Amino acid sequence: MDRLATKYLKPRKALSTACAGCGLGQVHKKILLAIEQLGIADGDLVWGAGIGCTGRQIFNTWKGDNFAGTHGRVYALATGLRLALPPEKKILLTVGDGDAFGIGLLHLLHCARRNADLTVIVADNFGYQSTGGQYAWTTPDGAVTDSSPHGMQDPNWMQNGRDILDMLRAAGAGFLARYTSVEGRNAVSGIRQAIEHRGFSLVHIIYPCVTHFFSKAPGIRQPADAHRWLRDRTNPSPSAEFPASELTFKTGIFHRAGHDTTPEFGEQLRAFTKKIREGGGHDTR
Amino acid sequence: MPITLLADQIVIDGWETLPLPETSADADALGLRVAERKAHPGPDFYPTTADLDVSPVVLGRNTGAACSDWTPTEEGFDTEEVEAQHKHAWRLIYKVCNNRHLLPRAEEIEVADADVIFVAYGSPSRVVKSAVREARRQGLKAGALRLRTLWPFPDEIFHRQRPVKWLSVELNYDGQLVREIQRAGGGGAHFLGRCGELPGVAELVEAARSLSAGRPLTVSDPFAKEAW
Ligand code: SF4
Numbered sequence: 001m002d003r004l005a006t007k008y009l010k011p012r013k014a015l016s017t018a019c020a021g022c023g024l025g026q027v028h029k030k031i032l033l034a035i036e037q038l039g040i041a042d043g044d045l046v047w048g049a050g051i052g053c054t055g056r057q058i059f060n061t062w063k064g065d066n067f068a069g070t071h072g073r074v075y076a077l078a079t080g081l082r083l084a085l086p087p088e089k090k091i092l093l094t095v096g097d098g099d100a101f102g103i104g105l106l107h108l109l110h111c112a113r114r115n116a117d118l119t120v121i122v123a124d125n126f127g128y129q130s131t132g133g134q135y136a137w138t139t140p141d142g143a144v145t146d147s148s149p150h151g152m153q154d155p156n157w158m159q160n161g162r163d164i165l166d167m168l169r170a171a172g173a174g175f176l177a178r179y180t181s182v183e184g185r186n187a188v189s190g191i192r193q194a195i196e197h198r199g200f201s202l203v204h205i206i207y208p209c210v211t212h213f214f215s216k217a218p219g220i221r222q223p224a225d226a227h228r229w230l231r232d233r234t235n236p237s238p239s240a241e242f243p244a245s246e247l248t249f250k251t252g253i254f255h256r257a258g259h260d261t262t263p264e265f266g267e268q269l270r271a272f273t274k275k276i277r278e279g280g281g282h283d284t285r
Numbered sequence: 286m287p288i289t290l291l292a293d294q295i296v297i298d299g300w301e302t303l304p305l306p307e308t309s310a311d312a313d314a315l316g317l318r319v320a321e322r323k324a325h326p327g328p329d330f331y332p333t334t335a336d337l338d339v340s341p342v343v344l345g346r347n348t349g350a351a352c353s354d355w356t357p358t359e360e361g362f363d364t365e366e367v368e369a370q371h372k373h374a375w376r377l378i379y380k381v382c383n384n385r386h387l388l389p390r391a392e393e394i395e396v397a398d399a400d401v402i403f404v405a406y407g408s409p410s411r412v413v414k415s416a417v418r419e420a421r422r423q424g425l426k427a428g429a430l431r432l433r434t435l436w437p438f439p440d441e442i443f444h445r446q447r448p449v450k451w452l453s454v455e456l457n458y459d460g461q462l463v464r465e466i467q468r469a470g471g472g473g474a475h476f477l478g479r480c481g482e483l484p485g486v487a488e489l490v491e492a493a494r495s496l497s498a499g500r501p502l503t504v505s506d507p508f509a510k511e512a513w
Contacts, residue, residue, distance in 0.1 A: 012360070042349075059355070060362065065345060067344055068354065085345045
Protein backbone atom coordinates (compact mmCIF):
# COMPACT_ATOMS: atom_id res chain seq x y z
CA MET A 1 0.00 0.00 0.00
CA ASP A 2 3.04 2.28 0.47
CA ARG A 3 3.22 3.66 -3.04
CA LEU A 4 -0.49 4.36 -3.18
CA ALA A 5 -0.44 5.71 0.36
CA THR A 6 2.29 8.22 -0.46
CA LYS A 7 0.42 9.26 -3.55
CA TYR A 8 -3.10 9.56 -2.15
CA LEU A 9 -3.26 9.45 1.64
CA LYS A 10 -2.52 12.01 4.34
CA PRO A 11 0.82 10.99 5.93
CA ARG A 12 -0.67 11.20 9.43
CA LYS A 13 -3.44 8.77 8.41
CA ALA A 14 -1.59 6.38 6.14
CA LEU A 15 -1.12 3.83 8.89
CA SER A 16 -4.50 2.16 9.14
CA THR A 17 -6.30 2.12 12.46
CA ALA A 18 -8.14 -1.11 11.56
CA CYS A 19 -7.30 -4.32 13.47
CA ALA A 20 -4.37 -6.39 12.21
CA GLY A 21 -5.59 -8.87 9.60
CA CYS A 22 -8.81 -6.94 8.84
CA GLY A 23 -9.94 -7.12 5.22
CA LEU A 24 -10.83 -3.43 5.10
CA GLY A 25 -7.32 -2.44 3.97
CA GLN A 26 -7.76 -4.58 0.86
CA VAL A 27 -10.98 -2.78 0.01
CA HIS A 28 -9.32 0.62 0.55
CA LYS A 29 -6.43 -0.43 -1.67
CA LYS A 30 -8.75 -1.54 -4.49
CA ILE A 31 -10.46 1.85 -4.44
CA LEU A 32 -7.10 3.66 -4.63
CA LEU A 33 -5.98 1.41 -7.50
CA ALA A 34 -9.16 2.24 -9.43
CA ILE A 35 -8.60 5.95 -8.73
CA GLU A 36 -5.03 5.65 -9.98
CA GLN A 37 -6.12 3.85 -13.15
CA LEU A 38 -8.54 6.68 -13.85
CA GLY A 39 -5.78 9.28 -13.36
CA ILE A 40 -7.82 11.04 -10.65
CA ALA A 41 -5.83 13.53 -8.55
CA ASP A 42 -6.62 14.49 -4.94
CA GLY A 43 -8.26 17.72 -6.07
CA ASP A 44 -10.63 15.89 -8.43
CA LEU A 45 -12.50 13.89 -5.82
CA VAL A 46 -14.23 14.63 -2.50
CA TRP A 47 -14.35 11.60 -0.22
CA GLY A 48 -17.20 11.02 2.21
CA ALA A 49 -17.56 8.39 4.90
CA GLY A 50 -20.26 6.87 7.02
CA ILE A 51 -19.77 5.51 10.48
CA GLY A 52 -18.71 2.11 11.85
CA CYS A 53 -15.44 0.39 10.96
CA THR A 54 -15.60 1.38 7.30
CA GLY A 55 -16.41 5.02 7.92
CA ARG A 56 -14.23 5.41 10.95
CA GLN A 57 -11.04 3.85 9.59
CA ILE A 58 -11.19 5.43 6.14
CA PHE A 59 -12.45 8.93 7.04
CA ASN A 60 -10.01 11.73 6.35
CA THR A 61 -7.29 9.45 5.01
CA TRP A 62 -7.71 10.99 1.52
CA LYS A 63 -5.27 13.83 0.79
CA GLY A 64 -8.01 15.93 -0.78
CA ASP A 65 -11.25 17.02 0.86
CA ASN A 66 -13.19 14.73 3.20
CA PHE A 67 -16.52 14.70 4.94
CA ALA A 68 -18.51 12.35 7.14
CA GLY A 69 -22.10 12.15 8.22
CA THR A 70 -23.87 10.83 11.28
CA HIS A 71 -24.98 7.21 10.98
CA GLY A 72 -26.78 6.60 7.68
CA ARG A 73 -27.03 10.26 6.71
CA VAL A 74 -24.01 10.69 4.47
CA TYR A 75 -26.08 9.97 1.30
CA ALA A 76 -28.27 13.00 1.96
CA LEU A 77 -25.21 15.18 2.64
CA ALA A 78 -23.57 13.91 -0.53
CA THR A 79 -26.69 14.70 -2.58
CA GLY A 80 -26.55 18.29 -1.36
CA LEU A 81 -22.84 18.43 -2.03
CA ARG A 82 -23.47 17.10 -5.53
CA LEU A 83 -25.51 20.21 -6.26
CA ALA A 84 -22.96 22.53 -4.66
CA LEU A 85 -19.82 21.17 -6.32
CA PRO A 86 -18.91 21.53 -10.00
CA PRO A 87 -20.27 18.52 -11.97
CA GLU A 88 -16.80 17.32 -12.94
CA LYS A 89 -15.75 16.92 -9.30
CA LYS A 90 -16.18 13.26 -8.26
CA ILE A 91 -17.83 12.23 -5.01
CA LEU A 92 -17.02 8.86 -3.48
CA LEU A 93 -18.45 7.44 -0.26
CA THR A 94 -17.10 4.56 1.80
CA VAL A 95 -19.73 3.18 4.13
CA GLY A 96 -20.51 -0.04 5.94
CA ASP A 97 -23.35 -2.53 5.58
CA GLY A 98 -25.11 -1.34 8.73
CA ASP A 99 -24.94 2.25 7.51
CA ALA A 100 -26.05 1.61 3.93
CA PHE A 101 -28.46 -1.31 4.20
CA GLY A 102 -29.91 -0.62 7.64
CA ILE A 103 -29.78 2.74 9.35
CA GLY A 104 -29.27 4.76 6.17
CA LEU A 105 -31.24 2.62 3.72
CA LEU A 106 -33.97 5.20 3.21
CA HIS A 107 -31.44 7.92 2.41
CA LEU A 108 -29.57 5.52 0.13
CA LEU A 109 -32.75 4.65 -1.79
CA HIS A 110 -33.59 8.32 -2.27
CA CYS A 111 -30.07 8.98 -3.47
CA ALA A 112 -30.48 6.18 -6.04
CA ARG A 113 -33.96 7.43 -7.00
CA ARG A 114 -32.55 10.88 -7.73
CA ASN A 115 -29.65 9.39 -9.66
CA ALA A 116 -27.18 11.76 -8.01
CA ASP A 117 -23.75 11.40 -9.60
CA LEU A 118 -21.73 9.74 -6.89
CA THR A 119 -20.19 6.38 -6.08
CA VAL A 120 -21.00 4.46 -2.93
CA ILE A 121 -18.61 1.70 -1.86
CA VAL A 122 -20.33 -0.47 0.73
CA ALA A 123 -17.61 -2.37 2.56
CA ASP A 124 -19.58 -5.17 4.20
CA ASN A 125 -18.26 -6.97 7.28
CA PHE A 126 -21.52 -8.84 8.04
CA GLY A 127 -22.73 -6.67 10.87
CA TYR A 128 -22.01 -3.97 13.42
CA GLN A 129 -18.41 -4.83 14.19
CA SER A 130 -17.07 -1.55 15.56
CA THR A 131 -19.53 -1.80 18.44
CA GLY A 132 -18.45 -5.32 19.30
CA GLY A 133 -20.11 -7.55 16.70
CA GLN A 134 -23.90 -7.30 16.66
CA TYR A 135 -25.89 -8.69 13.75
CA ALA A 136 -27.09 -6.40 10.96
CA TRP A 137 -28.77 -6.75 7.57
CA THR A 138 -26.25 -8.88 5.71
CA THR A 139 -25.36 -11.20 8.60
CA PRO A 140 -25.75 -14.74 7.21
CA ASP A 141 -28.68 -16.87 8.35
CA GLY A 142 -27.93 -18.67 11.59
CA ALA A 143 -24.67 -16.81 12.30
CA VAL A 144 -23.84 -16.50 15.99
CA THR A 145 -23.11 -12.90 16.95
CA ASP A 146 -23.26 -10.84 20.13
CA SER A 147 -26.92 -10.09 19.56
CA SER A 148 -27.87 -13.43 17.97
CA PRO A 149 -26.42 -15.92 20.47
CA HIS A 150 -28.68 -18.71 19.12
CA GLY A 151 -27.93 -17.90 15.49
CA MET A 152 -29.11 -15.03 13.26
CA GLN A 153 -32.90 -15.14 13.50
CA ASP A 154 -33.74 -12.00 11.58
CA PRO A 155 -34.22 -12.26 7.77
CA ASN A 156 -31.29 -10.56 6.02
CA TRP A 157 -30.99 -8.64 2.72
CA MET A 158 -28.84 -11.31 1.09
CA GLN A 159 -30.50 -14.71 1.29
CA ASN A 160 -33.80 -16.54 0.79
CA GLY A 161 -34.70 -14.74 -2.40
CA ARG A 162 -33.79 -11.26 -1.26
CA ASP A 163 -30.96 -9.20 -2.70
CA ILE A 164 -30.39 -5.63 -1.63
CA LEU A 165 -29.05 -4.85 -5.10
CA ASP A 166 -32.51 -5.68 -6.54
CA MET A 167 -34.00 -3.03 -4.27
CA LEU A 168 -31.43 -0.46 -5.35
CA ARG A 169 -31.99 -1.29 -8.97
CA ALA A 170 -35.73 -0.83 -8.58
CA ALA A 171 -35.05 2.52 -6.89
CA GLY A 172 -33.19 3.70 -10.00
CA ALA A 173 -29.50 2.97 -9.38
CA GLY A 174 -27.63 3.13 -12.69
CA PHE A 175 -24.61 0.97 -11.84
CA LEU A 176 -24.46 -1.88 -9.33
CA ALA A 177 -21.72 -4.42 -8.68
CA ARG A 178 -20.69 -6.89 -6.00
CA TYR A 179 -17.26 -8.31 -5.10
CA THR A 180 -15.46 -9.82 -2.17
CA SER A 181 -12.20 -8.48 -0.79
CA VAL A 182 -10.29 -11.54 -2.00
CA GLU A 183 -10.93 -10.59 -5.62
CA GLY A 184 -8.30 -8.52 -7.41
CA ARG A 185 -8.38 -7.16 -10.90
CA ASN A 186 -12.08 -7.67 -11.57
CA ALA A 187 -13.03 -5.81 -8.39
CA VAL A 188 -10.73 -2.89 -9.22
CA SER A 189 -12.21 -2.78 -12.70
CA GLY A 190 -15.74 -2.78 -11.26
CA ILE A 191 -14.92 0.11 -8.94
CA ARG A 192 -13.32 1.98 -11.83
CA GLN A 193 -16.44 1.59 -13.97
CA ALA A 194 -18.60 2.68 -11.04
CA ILE A 195 -16.59 5.90 -10.63
CA GLU A 196 -16.72 6.49 -14.38
CA HIS A 197 -20.48 5.99 -14.48
CA ARG A 198 -22.32 9.32 -14.67
CA GLY A 199 -25.09 8.94 -12.10
CA PHE A 200 -25.61 6.89 -8.97
CA SER A 201 -23.32 3.87 -8.69
CA LEU A 202 -22.76 1.40 -5.88
CA VAL A 203 -20.24 -1.36 -5.35
CA HIS A 204 -20.88 -3.86 -2.58
CA ILE A 205 -17.64 -5.44 -1.33
CA ILE A 206 -17.69 -8.14 1.32
CA TYR A 207 -14.62 -8.35 3.59
CA PRO A 208 -13.73 -10.35 6.68
CA CYS A 209 -13.81 -8.91 10.20
CA VAL A 210 -11.31 -11.12 12.00
CA THR A 211 -11.82 -9.58 15.41
CA HIS A 212 -15.55 -10.09 15.82
CA PHE A 213 -17.58 -11.78 13.09
CA PHE A 214 -15.15 -14.49 12.04
CA SER A 215 -14.02 -15.41 15.51
CA LYS A 216 -17.66 -15.78 16.62
CA ALA A 217 -19.68 -17.08 13.68
CA PRO A 218 -17.51 -19.53 11.71
CA GLY A 219 -15.10 -19.68 14.69
CA ILE A 220 -12.09 -18.65 12.58
CA ARG A 221 -9.35 -16.70 14.34
CA GLN A 222 -6.59 -16.71 11.73
CA PRO A 223 -6.87 -13.95 9.09
CA ALA A 224 -5.58 -16.32 6.38
CA ASP A 225 -8.37 -18.81 7.19
CA ALA A 226 -10.95 -16.03 7.10
CA HIS A 227 -9.78 -14.95 3.65
CA ARG A 228 -9.88 -18.60 2.52
CA TRP A 229 -13.43 -18.96 3.85
CA LEU A 230 -14.46 -15.96 1.78
CA ARG A 231 -12.59 -17.13 -1.31
CA ASP A 232 -14.36 -20.51 -1.16
CA ARG A 233 -17.70 -18.70 -1.27
CA THR A 234 -16.84 -16.15 -3.95
CA ASN A 235 -18.47 -16.98 -7.26
CA PRO A 236 -17.39 -14.63 -10.03
CA SER A 237 -18.53 -16.94 -12.81
CA PRO A 238 -22.26 -17.17 -13.60
CA SER A 239 -21.85 -20.71 -14.88
CA ALA A 240 -19.99 -22.07 -11.86
CA GLU A 241 -21.77 -24.75 -9.89
CA PHE A 242 -22.04 -23.85 -6.24
CA PRO A 243 -24.26 -25.89 -3.93
CA ALA A 244 -27.54 -24.03 -3.63
CA SER A 245 -27.73 -24.64 0.12
CA GLU A 246 -24.36 -23.01 0.74
CA LEU A 247 -23.90 -19.32 1.33
CA THR A 248 -22.17 -17.96 -1.77
CA PHE A 249 -21.52 -14.48 -3.14
CA LYS A 250 -22.19 -14.00 -6.84
CA THR A 251 -19.85 -11.27 -7.90
CA GLY A 252 -19.42 -9.02 -10.91
CA ILE A 253 -21.39 -6.21 -12.48
CA PHE A 254 -25.00 -6.71 -11.50
CA HIS A 255 -26.64 -3.89 -13.43
CA ARG A 256 -25.63 -1.08 -15.74
CA ALA A 257 -28.25 1.31 -17.10
CA GLY A 258 -28.20 2.57 -20.65
CA HIS A 259 -27.77 6.23 -21.50
CA ASP A 260 -31.46 6.87 -22.08
CA THR A 261 -32.48 6.32 -18.45
CA THR A 262 -33.14 8.84 -15.66
CA PRO A 263 -31.10 12.02 -16.09
CA GLU A 264 -28.45 12.75 -13.49
CA PHE A 265 -29.93 14.73 -10.57
CA GLY A 266 -27.73 17.84 -10.71
CA GLU A 267 -27.90 18.00 -14.49
CA GLN A 268 -31.67 17.69 -14.45
CA LEU A 269 -32.07 20.33 -11.75
CA ARG A 270 -29.76 22.76 -13.54
CA ALA A 271 -31.65 22.30 -16.81
CA PHE A 272 -34.95 22.74 -14.96
CA THR A 273 -33.95 26.03 -13.30
CA LYS A 274 -32.41 27.31 -16.53
CA LYS A 275 -35.66 26.67 -18.35
CA ILE A 276 -37.64 28.51 -15.70
CA ARG A 277 -35.21 31.45 -15.75
CA GLU A 278 -35.26 31.74 -19.51
CA GLY A 279 -38.84 30.92 -20.30
CA GLY A 280 -40.54 32.13 -17.14
CA GLY A 281 -42.17 28.76 -16.56
CA HIS A 282 -42.05 25.05 -17.16
CA ASP A 283 -44.33 22.35 -18.40
CA THR A 284 -46.39 21.23 -15.42
CA ARG A 285 -48.30 18.47 -17.17
CA MET B 286 -19.19 25.87 16.65
CA PRO B 287 -22.42 23.88 17.03
CA ILE B 288 -25.48 26.09 17.37
CA THR B 289 -28.87 24.82 18.55
CA LEU B 290 -31.94 26.72 17.41
CA LEU B 291 -34.91 26.15 19.68
CA ALA B 292 -38.17 26.81 17.92
CA ASP B 293 -41.76 26.05 18.79
CA GLN B 294 -44.40 24.68 16.47
CA ILE B 295 -45.89 28.10 15.75
CA VAL B 296 -42.53 29.41 14.59
CA ILE B 297 -41.81 26.26 12.59
CA ASP B 298 -45.19 26.26 10.85
CA GLY B 299 -45.28 29.99 10.34
CA TRP B 300 -44.95 31.65 6.95
CA GLU B 301 -43.35 34.94 6.19
CA THR B 302 -42.40 36.37 2.83
CA LEU B 303 -38.74 35.98 1.93
CA PRO B 304 -37.87 37.93 -1.23
CA LEU B 305 -35.09 36.23 -3.18
CA PRO B 306 -33.36 38.35 -5.79
CA GLU B 307 -33.59 36.95 -9.31
CA THR B 308 -31.47 39.57 -11.06
CA SER B 309 -28.56 41.75 -9.96
CA ALA B 310 -30.93 44.76 -10.09
CA ASP B 311 -33.20 42.94 -7.57
CA ALA B 312 -30.19 42.25 -5.36
CA ASP B 313 -29.15 45.93 -5.52
CA ALA B 314 -32.67 46.99 -4.59
CA LEU B 315 -32.57 44.68 -1.56
CA GLY B 316 -29.13 45.96 -0.63
CA LEU B 317 -27.56 42.50 -1.07
CA ARG B 318 -24.18 41.70 -2.50
CA VAL B 319 -22.59 38.34 -3.23
CA ALA B 320 -19.48 37.74 -1.16
CA GLU B 321 -17.02 35.15 -2.41
CA ARG B 322 -16.68 32.54 0.32
CA LYS B 323 -13.22 32.43 1.82
CA ALA B 324 -11.61 29.13 2.72
CA HIS B 325 -8.83 28.19 5.06
CA PRO B 326 -5.83 27.09 2.97
CA GLY B 327 -4.98 24.05 5.15
CA PRO B 328 -3.27 21.71 5.80
CA ASP B 329 -3.41 22.48 9.55
CA PHE B 330 -6.86 23.68 10.45
CA TYR B 331 -6.95 24.38 14.10
CA PRO B 332 -7.06 26.86 15.69
CA THR B 333 -8.79 28.67 12.87
CA THR B 334 -7.80 32.23 12.19
CA ALA B 335 -9.15 35.18 14.15
CA ASP B 336 -11.11 36.09 11.06
CA LEU B 337 -14.54 34.68 11.92
CA ASP B 338 -15.58 34.51 8.29
CA VAL B 339 -13.02 31.90 7.30
CA SER B 340 -14.32 28.40 7.59
CA PRO B 341 -11.77 25.60 7.94
CA VAL B 342 -13.92 23.08 6.12
CA VAL B 343 -15.09 24.42 2.78
CA LEU B 344 -15.33 21.30 0.63
CA GLY B 345 -14.27 21.32 -2.98
CA ARG B 346 -11.23 23.63 -2.70
CA ASN B 347 -8.76 20.78 -2.21
CA THR B 348 -7.38 22.12 1.03
CA GLY B 349 -7.45 18.66 2.63
CA ALA B 350 -10.48 19.75 4.63
CA ALA B 351 -12.22 17.29 6.93
CA CYS B 352 -15.83 18.06 7.72
CA SER B 353 -17.42 15.70 10.22
CA ASP B 354 -19.17 15.41 13.54
CA TRP B 355 -16.08 13.84 15.09
CA THR B 356 -14.01 15.76 17.61
CA PRO B 357 -10.97 17.36 15.97
CA THR B 358 -7.43 17.53 17.31
CA GLU B 359 -5.37 20.72 17.10
CA GLU B 360 -4.36 19.83 13.55
CA GLY B 361 -7.89 19.07 12.44
CA PHE B 362 -7.68 15.26 12.63
CA ASP B 363 -10.52 13.34 14.20
CA THR B 364 -9.88 11.72 17.56
CA GLU B 365 -11.62 9.36 19.96
CA GLU B 366 -9.35 10.14 22.94
CA VAL B 367 -11.52 10.82 25.98
CA GLU B 368 -9.34 13.69 27.15
CA ALA B 369 -9.55 15.31 23.73
CA GLN B 370 -13.36 15.26 23.99
CA HIS B 371 -13.20 17.05 27.34
CA LYS B 372 -10.68 19.57 26.07
CA HIS B 373 -12.75 20.29 22.99
CA ALA B 374 -15.99 20.65 24.96
CA TRP B 375 -14.36 23.08 27.41
CA ARG B 376 -12.83 25.06 24.58
CA LEU B 377 -16.26 25.52 23.00
CA ILE B 378 -17.89 26.39 26.33
CA TYR B 379 -15.28 29.05 27.09
CA LYS B 380 -15.40 30.37 23.56
CA VAL B 381 -19.13 31.04 23.90
CA CYS B 382 -19.08 32.23 27.51
CA ASN B 383 -16.17 34.60 26.97
CA ASN B 384 -17.88 36.10 23.96
CA ARG B 385 -21.38 36.28 25.37
CA HIS B 386 -21.43 40.05 24.82
CA LEU B 387 -21.40 39.36 21.07
CA LEU B 388 -24.60 37.31 21.27
CA PRO B 389 -28.05 38.85 21.11
CA ARG B 390 -29.26 38.62 24.71
CA ALA B 391 -32.80 39.87 25.32
CA GLU B 392 -35.19 42.60 24.37
CA GLU B 393 -36.27 44.68 27.37
CA ILE B 394 -39.78 46.10 27.17
CA GLU B 395 -40.97 48.69 29.71
CA VAL B 396 -38.96 47.11 32.52
CA ALA B 397 -37.65 50.28 34.24
CA ASP B 398 -40.56 50.81 36.66
CA ALA B 399 -42.28 47.41 36.33
CA ASP B 400 -43.69 45.44 39.28
CA VAL B 401 -44.38 42.38 37.13
CA ILE B 402 -42.10 41.30 34.30
CA PHE B 403 -43.24 38.69 31.81
CA VAL B 404 -40.45 36.51 30.42
CA ALA B 405 -40.92 34.70 27.12
CA TYR B 406 -39.00 33.08 24.28
CA GLY B 407 -40.38 32.33 20.81
CA SER B 408 -44.04 32.64 19.89
CA PRO B 409 -45.49 33.65 23.29
CA SER B 410 -43.28 36.75 23.26
CA ARG B 411 -45.52 38.44 20.68
CA VAL B 412 -48.61 38.00 22.87
CA VAL B 413 -46.56 39.13 25.85
CA LYS B 414 -45.67 42.39 24.09
CA SER B 415 -49.35 43.10 23.43
CA ALA B 416 -50.14 42.17 27.03
CA VAL B 417 -47.61 44.73 28.30
CA ARG B 418 -49.28 47.42 26.19
CA GLU B 419 -52.75 46.46 27.39
CA ALA B 420 -51.68 46.16 31.05
CA ARG B 421 -50.08 49.62 30.91
CA ARG B 422 -53.28 51.03 29.38
CA GLN B 423 -55.13 49.63 32.38
CA GLY B 424 -52.67 51.25 34.76
CA LEU B 425 -50.67 48.14 35.70
CA LYS B 426 -46.89 48.39 35.90
CA ALA B 427 -46.01 45.48 33.62
CA GLY B 428 -42.89 44.91 31.55
CA ALA B 429 -41.35 42.06 29.59
CA LEU B 430 -38.10 40.38 28.67
CA ARG B 431 -38.05 38.65 25.28
CA LEU B 432 -35.13 36.27 25.53
CA ARG B 433 -33.10 35.84 22.35
CA THR B 434 -30.30 33.57 23.58
CA LEU B 435 -31.08 30.87 26.15
CA TRP B 436 -27.53 29.74 26.71
CA PRO B 437 -25.50 31.36 28.14
CA PHE B 438 -28.55 32.58 30.03
CA PRO B 439 -28.68 36.41 30.18
CA ASP B 440 -28.21 36.49 33.97
CA GLU B 441 -26.86 40.05 33.85
CA ILE B 442 -30.21 41.38 32.57
CA PHE B 443 -32.06 39.70 35.45
CA HIS B 444 -29.53 41.01 37.99
CA ARG B 445 -30.05 44.56 36.70
CA GLN B 446 -33.78 44.65 37.53
CA ARG B 447 -35.18 45.95 40.80
CA PRO B 448 -37.10 43.33 42.88
CA VAL B 449 -40.11 42.28 40.80
CA LYS B 450 -42.49 39.37 40.31
CA TRP B 451 -41.42 37.35 37.30
CA LEU B 452 -44.00 35.55 35.17
CA SER B 453 -42.62 32.96 32.77
CA VAL B 454 -44.99 32.50 29.82
CA GLU B 455 -44.30 29.17 28.14
CA LEU B 456 -45.74 26.65 25.71
CA ASN B 457 -45.71 23.68 28.09
CA TYR B 458 -47.19 22.62 31.42
CA ASP B 459 -45.34 22.87 34.71
CA GLY B 460 -42.58 25.06 33.32
CA GLN B 461 -39.06 24.72 31.99
CA LEU B 462 -37.67 28.22 31.46
CA VAL B 463 -39.11 29.25 34.84
CA ARG B 464 -36.41 27.25 36.66
CA GLU B 465 -33.69 29.40 35.07
CA ILE B 466 -35.65 32.54 35.95
CA GLN B 467 -35.90 31.35 39.58
CA ARG B 468 -32.13 30.95 39.60
CA ALA B 469 -31.15 34.17 37.81
CA GLY B 470 -33.98 36.40 39.05
CA GLY B 471 -33.50 35.81 42.76
CA GLY B 472 -36.79 34.00 43.44
CA GLY B 473 -40.31 35.33 42.96
CA ALA B 474 -40.81 33.46 39.70
CA HIS B 475 -44.29 32.40 38.58
CA PHE B 476 -45.41 30.35 35.65
CA LEU B 477 -48.20 30.38 33.09
CA GLY B 478 -48.23 27.69 30.44
CA ARG B 479 -50.33 26.63 27.48
CA CYS B 480 -50.04 23.60 25.23
CA GLY B 481 -51.14 23.62 21.61
CA GLU B 482 -52.34 27.25 21.78
CA LEU B 483 -51.02 30.65 22.77
CA PRO B 484 -52.20 32.38 25.94
CA GLY B 485 -54.54 35.31 25.39
CA VAL B 486 -53.70 38.94 26.11
CA ALA B 487 -56.60 39.19 28.57
CA GLU B 488 -55.46 36.28 30.72
CA LEU B 489 -51.90 37.61 30.83
CA VAL B 490 -53.20 41.01 31.96
CA GLU B 491 -55.30 39.27 34.64
CA ALA B 492 -52.24 37.30 35.75
CA ALA B 493 -50.23 40.53 36.03
CA ARG B 494 -53.07 42.10 38.03
CA SER B 495 -53.16 39.14 40.44
CA LEU B 496 -49.39 39.09 40.91
CA SER B 497 -49.10 42.83 41.54
CA ALA B 498 -51.91 42.56 44.10
CA GLY B 499 -50.10 39.66 45.79
CA ARG B 500 -52.81 37.14 44.86
CA PRO B 501 -52.03 33.62 43.55
CA LEU B 502 -52.64 32.87 39.90
CA THR B 503 -56.03 31.31 39.18
CA VAL B 504 -56.19 27.99 37.34
CA SER B 505 -59.11 26.40 35.53
CA ASP B 506 -58.08 22.88 36.49
CA PRO B 507 -56.34 22.40 39.83
CA PHE B 508 -54.78 19.12 38.62
CA ALA B 509 -53.22 20.66 35.52
CA LYS B 510 -50.19 22.64 36.61
CA GLU B 511 -50.80 25.32 34.03
CA ALA B 512 -50.08 28.24 36.34
CA TRP B 513 -48.36 28.62 39.68
S1 SF4 C 1 -13.52 -4.79 14.27
FE1 SF4 C 1 -13.46 -6.15 12.49
S2 SF4 C 1 -14.09 -4.88 10.74
FE2 SF4 C 1 -13.55 -3.51 12.43
S3 SF4 C 1 -11.40 -2.98 12.07
FE3 SF4 C 1 -11.42 -4.75 13.47
S4 SF4 C 1 -11.30 -6.54 12.12
FE4 SF4 C 1 -11.85 -4.79 10.85
